Amino acid sequence: MECCFGSVLLIWHWPLGFIIIILCCWILTTLSWVLTGFDFFFHIFADDTCSALKDFQQNPQNNSLQIILPCANPGTSDKTLEQIGATVHNFITQLNSKLREVQGFGLNDIGENSVGTICDPFSGAPNYSFTPDLCPKDTIPIEELKYVLSRVTCYGGNSSGNCAGEGRFIPQASSVILFAYTQSIQDLIEIFPDLLSLSQCSKVKQAFANILQYQCRPFRRSARILWSAMLSLSILMVLLVLTLIVKAHQETGRSFNTCSITPKKVETIPKILPDCSNSAGNV
Numbered sequence: 001m002e003c004c005f006g007s008v009l010l011i012w013h014w015p016l017g018f019i020i021i022i023l024c025c026w027i028l029t030t031l032s033w034v035l036t037g038f039d040f041f042f043h044i045f046a047d048d049t050c051s052a053l054k055d056f057q058q059n060p061q062n063n064s065l066q067i068i069l070p071c072a073n074p075g076t077s078d079k080t081l082e083q084i085g086a087t088v089h090n091f092i093t094q095l096n097s098k099l100r101e102v103q104g105f106g107l108n109d110i111g112e113n114s115v116g117t118i119c120d121p122f123s124g125a126p127n128y129s130f131t132p133d134l135c136p137k138d139t140i141p142i143e144e145l146k147y148v149l150s151r152v153t154c155y156g157g158n159s160s161g162n163c164a165g166e167g168r169f170i171p172q173a174s175s176v177i178l179f180a181y182t183q184s185i186q187d188l189i190e191i192f193p194d195l196l197s198l199s200q201c202s203k204v205k206q207a208f209a210n211i212l213q214y215q216c217r218p219f220r221r222s223a224r225i226l227w228s229a230m231l232s233l234s235i236l237m238v239l240l241v242l243t244l245i246v247k248a249h250q251e252t253g254r255s256f257n258t259c260s261i262t263p264k265k266v267e268t269i270p271k272i273l274p275d276c277s278n279s280a281g282n283v
Contacts, residue, residue, distance in 0.1 A: 022241050029237045036230050043223045050216035053208045060201060069204055077199035084188055084195070085128030091185055092120040092142065118142050121189055130192055143186050146179055 056063045096117045119135035119142065122128045135141075140148070153175040154163035163169065170178075197203060 022244055025237050025240055029234060032230060032233060036226065039223070039226060043219075046216070046219055050212060050219075053212055053216070057205060057208055057212065060205070069201065081192075081195060081199060082128055084192060085122040085130065086125070088185055088188055088192075089120060089122040089124065089128055091181070092118050092122075095145075095182075096120070118145060121192075130196065132189075142182055142189065145182050149175055149178060 052063070052065055056065045056069075099117055117139050119132075119139040121130060121132035121135065123131055149170065152168050153170045153172055154168040155172050
């Protein structure tokens with residue numbers, strides 16, 4: 001108790017400037033550590049989030065994020081995609097079979113009515129893999145079939161004789177139905193890549209990969225820099241306070257201006273000594 005009371009008395013006799021600087025240093029250090037505490041809280045939260053995203057990227061099937069993410073069940077989605085692939089593959093196979101029968105009529109000898117075969121973007125059973133880039137060069141996409149069929153369709157305004165002479169052997173009603181079927185198959189083929197991406201959660205995985213690469217790594221690096229900076233600031237503040245304490249101890253007993261750490265200059269008045277020779281002569 002006496003030691004603490006003596007320390008208080010010692011500080012009380014320090015210049016006001018030293019006391020203000022020391023208080024400001026410790027207040028600044030305290031505020032910095034308080035802000036660092038908030039940053040540490042967010043750092044822990046973000047670090048846990050990044051760890052969860054990394055675990056999901058490595059093993060998406062056995063992860064707690066699977067419950068809240070809009071990803072389909074792989075077993076169900078694979079069966080659905082396989083059914084779509086089988087439907088499209090079987091339809092195009094039957095359509096190409098009919099087109100080969102048409103080619104047997106000799107219509108390919110007429111350049112304008114050359115039909116060819118339809119590109120099948122799905123492989124055969126059992127997987128029905130989607131491979132749109134592996135179509136042979138002599139095939140045409142299914143969306144071009146309607147232009148080919150329009151040249152062999154006998155519309156209502158034409159007589160049967162004119163249609164036969166021009167090679168238009170498909171009735172308009174049958175052509176409309178065929179157009180509807182081919183349009184439906186075309187729509188399935190166009191949306192199949194999106195369905196495949198959704199079933200595999202490709203968009204979500206890509207977003208998580210971007211977060212891990214461009215957000216988590218810089219965040220962890222900045223957290224380490226912040227902790228290093230705060231440690232350096234604390235060490236510098238301690239050294240500064242110790243220096244001020246030593247300086248204040250050295251200047252003990254001197255006079256200071258208010259809020260100053262520099263002692264006042266004391267003007268020395270020269271002392272006039274008496275003349276000893278004159279005093280001796282008079283004696």
